[in-house]
Amino acid sequence: MSGDRPTAAMRQVSWAWVGLIALAAAAILIPLMFGGVAQLNLLVLVLLYSSLAQAWNILGGFAGQVSLGNAAFFGIGAYTSTMMLIEWNLSPWLGMIAGAVLAAVFAVIIGYPVFRLGGHYFAIATIALGEIMLIMFANWGFVGGAVGLSIPFIRGEDRRPADSWLFMQFNLNREGYLIIGIALAALVTVIAILIQRSKIGYYLRAIKNDELAARTLGVNVLRYKLIAIVISAALTAMLGTFYAQYLLFIDPETTMRLELSVLIALVAILGGVGTVAGPLIGAAVLIPLSELTRSALGGAGNTLDLVLYGGLIIIISVFQPNGLVALTRRGGKGRSTALPTDRQEAMAEEAPLLGGGDGR
Amino acid sequence: MSALLEIHGLGKRFGGLAANRNISFDVNEGEVVGLIGPNGAGKTTLFNCISGFFPPSSGSVRFAGQDITGWPADRVLHAGLARTFQVVRTFPDMSVRDNVIVGAFARTRRLAEARTIADELLAVTGLEYLAAAMGNSLTIAEKKRLEITRALATQPRLLMLDEAMAGLNPLERAQAVELLRTIRGRNVTIVLVEHVMEVLMPISDQVVVLDSGAKIAEGPPATIVNDPAVIAAYLGGKYRPRLEATDS
Incomplete structure (x- = not known):
């Protein structure tokens, strides 16, 4: 009977585990095989963006918002830990929290009024909020303004940069x-799975x-919308701290620009x-692609990124509106395959019964 | 003991239009109350005022001894009053079972418990064979049945159904009536909106008739069908003298 049949949610969860394990395996194996700084950088970026997209996805x-x-949340995370480190020499782990x-x-302060807006207006309001944060930070001398902030190196006994x-x-x-x-990606994924269930x-x-x-x-x-935005914002901010520590330099452009917000959403939409x-x-698909075009096209790659994103949005919405993950489902066409076989059997049984009613 | 639902002097204005005017009636625990009236009589507006979708402009709504006038919809639900919609509002991208689980979560935090409640109710309403189907793949009759199942999963004391029979063929309608009898057997009080009188008459204990926003009659079905004001509302005023002539 249908009670034993795995539901859509359960299928998604098992695919999530497969994806997570595959990512973890790739993350550990690939650097061991190649060991290059570039590969490691790419992996860190894939992990970072998958986590950001996962947090966005909540x-x-x-919630469909x-x-x-x-x-903006990413920037708050990056700036909070960095300022706490520079001003008070507090560990970024504390800054992350x-x-x-x-x-x-x-998130609560902006969510309260903004959630009164429906549909596209919500998206537009979030663009405006992101831009306001960007401009504010770019003009705020205390946090380094448009020049940004450098995180001082940790130095060993020999005065050279250390770990x-x-x-x-x-x-x-x-x-x-x-x-x-990897740990952050696992944390965000586990939280997403727990929420889903x-x-x-x-x-x-x-x-x-x-x-x-x-x-x-x-x-x-x-x-419930506020719960969703709070979880999403908190996780995104934690990743912001990680990013600041990874680059050791932040400015409003790298942490809060609109393209970053769009890319976060796009990763989730593509997948x-x-x-x-x-x-x-x-x-795993988009970030290597974007890094490849960037390195292949050199300085011109920066704007071509946007062409790539725009093109991808068009392709996804036309051919695969449910994202790449839908390819893993039966039939590979997402929504239309949602009719399980027992439903079809049931309809076949029902048909002669209803025949009289339809023919009226 | 006072009634489960007490509507007193309820009115709702939209600008210059009085959709509901000074409506009062009671619904006793365990009854099936039919609410009828021609299109535009204000039945759905009354539903929306009771279930917390708009605050009434005047009057009061008491449920289980509590004044719930103007409460938001989710709070009204938690007080034990559930409703369905005239135009079905199934969650399209969720399975039938998940649709019902959302309802069950009104009374529990645990998924396992919500699943148990959902599966039990799907069996009661005869939808278990569709449990894994997506909401958007159902027929209208199935969607209406799902909406009722979902509302029942919130474990209401009073269930308000807005045109649960509209758009159904005769067989489906008979099945729906059977379902209402089952629900009643589970000690759920029912308020039923319908503009097709024949559907409502055999299962209602009391009938309330609305016309142009006001209550024009109230009583057991047998009395209502012979009420001149009701006949006039349905057939038009010019039939009233003729009916009175044949009476005498």
Whole structure:
């Protein structure tokens, strides 16, 4: 009977685990095989963007609230830990927590009014909020303004740059960044899976499907949207701290520009919105592609990135609106294959019965 | 003991239009109450005022002894009053089972428990064979049945159904009536909106008739069908003298 049949959610979860294990295996094996700095950099970026997209997905995918301003949370995370490090010499691990809390508070303050807007207006409002943050930080002298902030090197006894787990900085043996990247990606993925399988996940999907119907079933829509944006913002901010420690330099452009927000959303959309495996697949495809074009085309690559993103959005929306993850499902065409076989059998049984009624 | 649902002097204005005017009636625990009236009589507006979709402009709604006037919809649901929609609002990209699980989460935080509630109700309403089908793949009759199942999963004391029979063929309609009897057997009070009188009459204990936003009659079905005001509302005022003539 249909009770034993795996549901769509269960299939997604198992694919997420497959993706996660594959990523982890690739992350460990590839640097061992090639050992190059470039490969390691690419892997860290894939992990970072898959995690950012996963965090975006909780709000944009599960709850259907498309944000094009998630870079603002990313920037808050990067700036909070960096300022705490520079001003008070506090560990970025503490800064990571502080940044997450700050981003969560910011998310509630903006979410409360902005969630009153429906559909595209929400997306537009998030673009505006991201841009406001960018301009504010670019003109705020205390945080370095448009010039940005450099994170001082951790130095060993010989006064040369060194490694430190406490200060999340690896100048000699950069595999440390990879390990932290894997840990963060695992954390974000596990949180996404837990949400998907909980009351919150069901309520967010209900809100995405039909807000009014969700309300009649007792869902406090605003409250659950706020929960989604708080989790998304906090996780994005944590990744911002990691990024600051990875680059050891931040400015408003690298941490808060609109293209970053768009790329985060695009990774999730390419992979498959609202699925846990989607962001992992999306990042594994898009980030190497974008790095390749950048290196192949040199200085011109920067704007060609945008051409690539735009082209991809068109291709996805025309040919694969459910994202690459839908290719893994039966038939590979997503929504239309949603009819399980027992449904078809049931319809076949029903047909003669209903024949009389239809012929009236 | 007072009634489960008490509507007192309820009114709703949209600008210059009075969609509901001074409507009062009670629904007792365990009853099936039919709410009828021609199109535009204000039935759905009344539903929306009771279930928290718009605040009423005047009057009060009491449910289980509590004043719930103007409460938001999700709070009304948690008080034990569930509803369905005239135009079905199934979650299209969720399976039938997941649709019902969303309803069940109104009474539990745990997924395992919500699943148990959902599976039990899918068996009761006869939808278990569709459990894995997606919401958007159902027929209208199945979607209406799913909406009722989903509302039942919230474990309401009162279920308000907005045109649960509209758009169904005769066989499906008979099945829907059977379902209502089952629901009633589970100690759920039912308020049923319908503009087709014949559907409602055999299963209702009480009928409330609305016309042009006001209550024009109330009573058991047998009395209602012979009420001159009701006949006038359905057939038009010019039939009233003729009916009165044949009566005498």
